[in-house]
Amino acid sequence: xxxxxxxxxxxxxxxxxxxxxxxxxxxxxxxxxxxxxxxxxxxxxxxxxxxxxxxxxxxxxxxxxxxxxxxxxxxxxxxxxxxxxxxxxxxxxxxxxxxxxxxxxxxxxxxxxxxxxxxxxxxxxxxxxxxxxxxxxxxxxxxxxxxxxxxxxxxxxxxxxxxxxxxxxxxxxxxxxxxxxxxxxxxxxxxxxxxxxxxxxxxxxxxxxxxxxxxxxxxxxxxxxxxxxxxxxxxxxxxxxxxxxxxxxxxxxxxxxxxxxxxxxxxxxxxxxxxxxxxxxxxxxxxxxxxxxxxxxxxxxxxxxxxxxxxxxxxxxxxxxxxxxxxxxxxx
Amino acid sequence: xxxxxxxxxxxxxxxxxxxxxxxxxxxxxxxxxxxxxxxxxxxxxxxxxxxxxxxxxxxxxxxxxxxxxxxxxxxxxxxxxxxxxxxxxxxxxxxxxxxxxxxxxxxxxxxxxxxxxxxxxxxxxxxxxxxxxxxxxxxxxxxxxxxxxxxxxxxxxxxxxxxxxxxxxxxxxxxxxxxxxxxxxxxxxxxxxxxxxxxxxxxxxxxxxxxxxxxxxxxxxxxxxxxxxxxxxxxxxxxxxxxxxxxxxxxxxxxxxxxxxxxxxxxxxxxxxxxxxxxxxxxxxxxxxxxxxxxxxxxxxxxxxxxxxxxxxxxxxxxxxxxxxxxxxxxxxx
Numbered sequence: 001x002x003x004x005x006x007x008x009x010x011x012x013x014x015x016x017x018x019x020x021x022x023x024x025x026x027x028x029x030x031x032x033x034x035x036x037x038x039x040x041x042x043x044x045x046x047x048x049x050x051x052x053x054x055x056x057x058x059x060x061x062x063x064x065x066x067x068x069x070x071x072x073x074x075x076x077x078x079x080x081x082x083x084x085x086x087x088x089x090x091x092x093x094x095x096x097x098x099x100x101x102x103x104x105x106x107x108x109x110x111x112x113x114x115x116x117x118x119x120x121x122x123x124x125x126x127x128x129x130x131x132x133x134x135x136x137x138x139x140x141x142x143x144x145x146x147x148x149x150x151x152x153x154x155x156x157x158x159x160x161x162x163x164x165x166x167x168x169x170x171x172x173x174x175x176x177x178x179x180x181x182x183x184x185x186x187x188x189x190x191x192x193x194x195x196x197x198x199x200x201x202x203x204x205x206x207x208x209x210x211x212x213x214x215x216x217x218x219x220x221x222x223x224x225x226x227x228x229x230x231x232x233x234x235x236x237x238x239x240x241x242x243x244x245x246x247x248x249x250x251x252x253x254x255x256x257x258x259x260x261x262x263x264x265x266x267x268x269x270x271x272x273x274x275x276x277x278x279x280x281x282x283x284x285x286x287x288x289x290x291x292x293x294x295x296x297x298x299x300x301x302x303x304x305x306x307x308x309x310x311x312x313x314x315x316x317x318x319x320x321x322x323x324x325x326x327x328x329x330x331x332x
Numbered sequence: 333x334x335x336x337x338x339x340x341x342x343x344x345x346x347x348x349x350x351x352x353x354x355x356x357x358x359x360x361x362x363x364x365x366x367x368x369x370x371x372x373x374x375x376x377x378x379x380x381x382x383x384x385x386x387x388x389x390x391x392x393x394x395x396x397x398x399x400x401x402x403x404x405x406x407x408x409x410x411x412x413x414x415x416x417x418x419x420x421x422x423x424x425x426x427x428x429x430x431x432x433x434x435x436x437x438x439x440x441x442x443x444x445x446x447x448x449x450x451x452x453x454x455x456x457x458x459x460x461x462x463x464x465x466x467x468x469x470x471x472x473x474x475x476x477x478x479x480x481x482x483x484x485x486x487x488x489x490x491x492x493x494x495x496x497x498x499x500x501x502x503x504x505x506x507x508x509x510x511x512x513x514x515x516x517x518x519x520x521x522x523x524x525x526x527x528x529x530x531x532x533x534x535x536x537x538x539x540x541x542x543x544x545x546x547x548x549x550x551x552x553x554x555x556x557x558x559x560x561x562x563x564x565x566x567x568x569x570x571x572x573x574x575x576x577x578x579x580x581x582x583x584x585x586x587x588x589x590x591x592x593x594x595x596x597x598x599x600x601x602x603x604x605x606x607x608x609x610x611x612x613x614x615x616x617x618x619x620x621x622x623x624x625x626x627x628x629x630x631x632x633x634x635x636x637x638x639x640x641x642x643x644x645x646x647x648x649x650x651x652x653x654x655x656x657x658x659x660x661x662x663x664x665x666x
């Protein structure tokens with residue numbers, strides 16, 4: 001991995017981030033409960049690093065991504081981006097921050113405005129942020145963006161419905177790159193695509209990392225462990241709004257410490273019948289509990305094969321088990 | 333083990349404004365008793381339409397225009413789509429589970445009403461008997477306290493639970509064949525693992541056969557005995573699961589295997605299949621995979637679509653002129 005000069009400088013530090021969504025009842029919309037979508041997540045990201053966020057639906061991985069981008073205002077915690085805490089910044093002051101941070105969404109069908117041409121979609125951020133000097137400059141930039149993501153600039157005047165899923169996702173990526181951001185949050189960027197197209201997009205994202213003017217940093221959110229393992233420098237596994245394990249992909253695969261990570265890994269099928277025959281599977285009982293009423297103590301304890309009575313009382317904190325391998329489990 | 337279902341040269345076409353879409357174009361396959369068969373392909377390859385054709389669930393503008401579907405010695409295509417024979421087979425002897433458990437259950441009927449329906453229709457059970465059986469079935473698929481939940485509505489269940497209900501409905505009449513169309517695609521991996529294990533144990537218990545239609549090669553690797561790989565409305569490779577994964581012979585299969593990142597392999601660069609799947613209204617007369625194929629030869633460009641031909645391995649066939657085993661620069665990630 002090619003690191004920039006500022007090797008130790010963190011691009012992003014998230015400290016004890018909490019995002020609660022209120023549940024309201026009745027005419028007066030009284031708050032009756034909180035959905036604790038994200039409940040105390042901390043991690044940091046170096047420049048040029050790719051952090052994978054994995055977990056099942058409802059674990060809060062998308063909310064983490066959106067909160068960092070300040071599409072939500074976090075309930076508590078700090079988001080230190082390029083040295084500045086943006087967690088509670090008012091909307092007006094967010095514009096320059098968002099220029100440095102872009103997002104790629106999951107569904108390439110609904111995340112592009114059907115009434116705008118592909119060129120306008122990609123070029124809009126340039127206008128919003130007053131980046132281009134004149135028309136020629138604008139077209140030149142949009143053209144370059146199209147080329148960067150492997151689209152023919154001649155397609156600029158077409159509308160999203162004229163593109164295939166993979167091409168639409170390329171438009172989404174070009175739009176994210178438009179302002180030359182330093183951080184891109186990719187929220188399930190390949191899960192809506194066909195297998196053979198997925199690989200094209202993953203390779204594109206990896207190539208773009210070092211291609212632009214500055215080194216890109218990614219937060220890669222996905223439910224597919226194999227994809228995350230492939231693209232990330234570090235992987236954070238989430239369960240019910242909390243990070244349960246963070247480490248490098250190799251360490252995660254070879255030496256998973258948290259029982260949830262172990263179960264998750266064993267549930268992912270490997271396309272090889274001979275390996276599959278020998279592999280033991282840990283089949284988890286039950287389902288992910290509702291984040292409205294999370295279990296006490298360690299939220300995983302009702303499904304955990306290793307749980308002890310202690311686990312239902314004490315909430316485990318993330319702690320280092322050597323070489324930056326962080327785990328939140330009392331039994332490890 | 334006897335042959336249960338044999339589909340020969342099935343053709344299902346859809347008439348659209350842009351021309352005729354040959355969604356299924358000459359597909360042949362068979363299912364033996366108590367066998368688990370995988371059908372793999374990307375969206376639009378015709379894998380779902382093939383299975384819907386077996387059930388005769390094709391509606392306008394689609395039409396089954398040719399072929400035979402032999403089930404228990406009879407050609408199902410001779411029966412009327414809404415005739416009594418087809419009705420007794422559909423849901424009775426051949427059952428189907430659909431991809432989206434959210435939309436394939438009726439939201440305004442209780443589980444009891446939905447499961448009992450087929451029991452009363454096919455097995456001529458009384459209301460009380462059907463209810464008792466429905467409770468039993470819900471218990472079998474692992475729904476906790478089924479006596480209480482039987483009168484609940486689908487929205488009161490999670491996605492994984494709904495798919496369990498679908499499996500209970502599918503297995504209700506003890507069908508000979510259960511067709512599962514992308515049964516776990518919309519679900520999380522841990523739920524997916526639970527459900528696949530459940531389906532496997534259910535078909536073993538009921539001595540049924542299972543067809544898993546999926547785009548996920550990993551899913552079939554564990555469960556299927558035989559696999560069909562489909563591309564653009566045709567089977568391009570078929571054979572035993574082990575042969576196909578160990579010794580893939582069609583360039584498309586090789587491409588698919590190379591383009592998925594694997595958990596057990598260190599992060600090498602993926603080798604994607606370049607280009608896009610073909611537009612089904614404008615199919616070339618040549619091999620449909622030709623524009624994306626890295627091993628194409630002169631023969632591929634000039635000759636018509638190749639026929640399925642046997643290669644090494646029991647029942648292993650490919651629809652390709654090139655023998656990948658003889659091409660040197662082929663990389664199959666292991």
